[in-house]
Amino acid sequence: MKYKIFLFILFVALHFVATAQIKYNYNHFGSKQKGILKKKEVGDGSSFRLNVLAEVWQTTQFQAQSFGLELEVYANENISIAWQCDIGSLGRGKGRYGHIPLGLWLAGYPLGWANNGVAANNNQGYLYLAILLAVIPETINFHIPLASNKIAISPYITPIGMHYLATTDSYTLGFTGGVKANIFIGKELEWAITPHIGWRALYKQDTPKGFLGGIKIGRFF
Numbered sequence: 001m002k003y004k005i006f007l008f009i010l011f012v013a014l015h016f017v018a019t020a021q022i023k024y025n026y027n028h029f030g031s032k033q034k035g036i037l038k039k040k041e042v043g044d045g046s047s048f049r050l051n052v053l054a055e056v057w058q059t060t061q062f063q064a065q066s067f068g069l070e071l072e073v074y075a076n077e078n079i080s081i082a083w084q085c086d087i088g089s090l091g092r093g094k095g096r097y098g099h100i101p102l103g104l105w106l107a108g109y110p111l112g113w114a115n116n117g118v119a120a121n122n123n124q125g126y127l128y129l130a131i132l133l134a135v136i137p138e139t140i141n142f143h144i145p146l147a148s149n150k151i152a153i154s155p156y157i158t159p160i161g162m163h164y165l166a167t168t169d170s171y172t173l174g175f176t177g178g179v180k181a182n183i184f185i186g187k188e189l190e191w192a193i194t195p196h197i198g199w200r201a202l203y204k205q206d207t208p209k210g211f212l213g214g215i216k217i218g219r220f221f
Contacts, residue, residue: 051218062090081137095166103136174202176219
């Protein structure tokens, strides 16, 4: 049931962000343009992109491999925010691994209250609260454009994310930080290939930590 709730909130969040683009669009290096772009020139993308990703998190206890989706929204040419959901395994029969933004985790509570009839007369209010929690950004990216805006070196930080470990059968808060290399391709630079490396550690004492690596492939919309 919880996974269905998370998927519902993710759908609502994607719809909310996509709808917000009707008023203004930024390309991925900050050109503000009013309205939906009907015809793009080289270098123009919209203010958000959707990435598919694959990651490996190597610790002394396991090697977590996961696949998922990331929504990234550009505020200007130097800063973007993102939400990532992925699922995989801990390897060697150790069970599942998963990650969701903290906001999605918190949003499950008001949805659960509404679903269980805790506040029968305030279901709509709990739904709005769930949406507000779900759109809380998880990751902040800082972009340094290079090579005529076709490459960007992007340090990033995820102060708090929720990580599920089958070995403990629970979600635990964790930190991730590192650097990405955004390589923009396509006639209008509407595609991006993003290899990244970083460090991930869980906040709970005596929990796993180690290096993280992966790749993302995304398109601007």
